Amino acid sequence: MTAVDTTVAAVGAHRGTPATPRDAAPRVLDAATVGERDRLDFWRTTVCDRFIDLEVTPTGGPLRTGRVESSDVGATHLRRIASGPHRFVRTPQQVRAADEEYIQVALARRGSTLVVQNGRETTIGPGEFVVYDSSRPFTFVTSDDFEYWICLHPRRSLLLTRAEIDAVAAVRFDGRRGVGAMVPPLLSGLDRAAAERGTDRGKAIQEIV
Numbered sequence: 001m002t003a004v005d006t007t008v009a010a011v012g013a014h015r016g017t018p019a020t021p022r023d024a025a026p027r028v029l030d031a032a033t034v035g036e037r038d039r040l041d042f043w044r045t046t047v048c049d050r051f052i053d054l055e056v057t058p059t060g061g062p063l064r065t066g067r068v069e070s071s072d073v074g075a076t077h078l079r080r081i082a083s084g085p086h087r088f089v090r091t092p093q094q095v096r097a098a099d100e101e102y103i104q105v106a107l108a109r110r111g112s113t114l115v116v117q118n119g120r121e122t123t124i125g126p127g128e129f130v131v132y133d134s135s136r137p138f139t140f141v142t143s144d145d146f147e148y149w150i151c152l153h154p155r156r157s158l159l160l161t162r163a164e165i166d167a168v169a170a171v172r173f174d175g176r177r178g179v180g181a182m183v184p185p186l187l188s189g190l191d192r193a194a195a196e197r198g199t200d201r202g203k204a205i206q207e208i209v
Contacts, residue, residue: 031066031083039063043083050079051152052102052134053094059141060085073190075154077102082110082147088140101135101155103165107175107184111146115139117170129175129183131168138170149187 029050031043043066044056050068066083106115107129114123115130117138124130132138135155155165173180 027070029068029070031063036062039066047081047088051081051150052090052098055087055089055091055094057087057089058084059087060144071191075157076190077152078187078190079150079152080147081150082145084142084145086140086142086146090134090136090138092137095135095137098134101133102152103155103158103160104132104134104153105151105183105187106130106132106140107149107187109147109149111142111144113146113148114141114143115170116141118166120170122170122172124172127174127176129173129180130170131165131173133165133169136169151187151190 029046031039031046034042040058040063043058043063046066046068047056048054050070064084067081069080071078106113106124108124108126110126112123112125114121115132115138117132117136122130133155134152158165173183175181175184
């Protein structure tokens with residue numbers, strides 16, 4: 001197993017310190033429910049609140065749709081986001097102002113996305129994913145309608161060096177084979193755990209994660 005494979009496995013299989021989730025249940029925010037005049041401001045606020053501070057720019061004309069579904073299991077935040085063509089940028093100023101640093105995994109469900117970080121760029125499509133670091137600037141550019149499943153985990157609780165994280169940032173991984181195949185089932189399991197939070201099973205899984 002290469003150093004890159006080891007880092008991806010560590011991100012995919014991490015078990016951290018239990019924490020109190022921000023929400024009591026999964027939550028859906030849909031820009032289509034907001035009037036056209038306020039829709040873009042609502043969408044930008046939603047994305048920054050549910051993910052991290054970003055510059056959010058729709059590139060396919062006026063924003064028509066935008067949906068974020070949120071849930072939390074322990075310290076891990078799970079997000080599903082879908083919309084039309086966009087440019088998302090994490091700026092150096094936003095990095096410096098951040099209170100928390102996250103390692104993020106974005107699994108593409110629909111559309112093609114260019115991802116840029118640390119002077120490296122790649123393009124992901126359905127079934128593929130990237131790992132990226134909120135403590136470094138990055139750019140996501142989608143050319144059409146897209147849907148991602150995104151996991152955010154506090155960087156401080158991962159036993160990975162800066163060099164190990166940098167080695168996998170903006171590298172395309174196939175979520176259907178090899179070490180990358182462990183990531184989609186993990187995200188599915190965390191999603192089910194969030195949905196079952198009020199049950200004994202859900203509480204047990206939250207304590208493990």
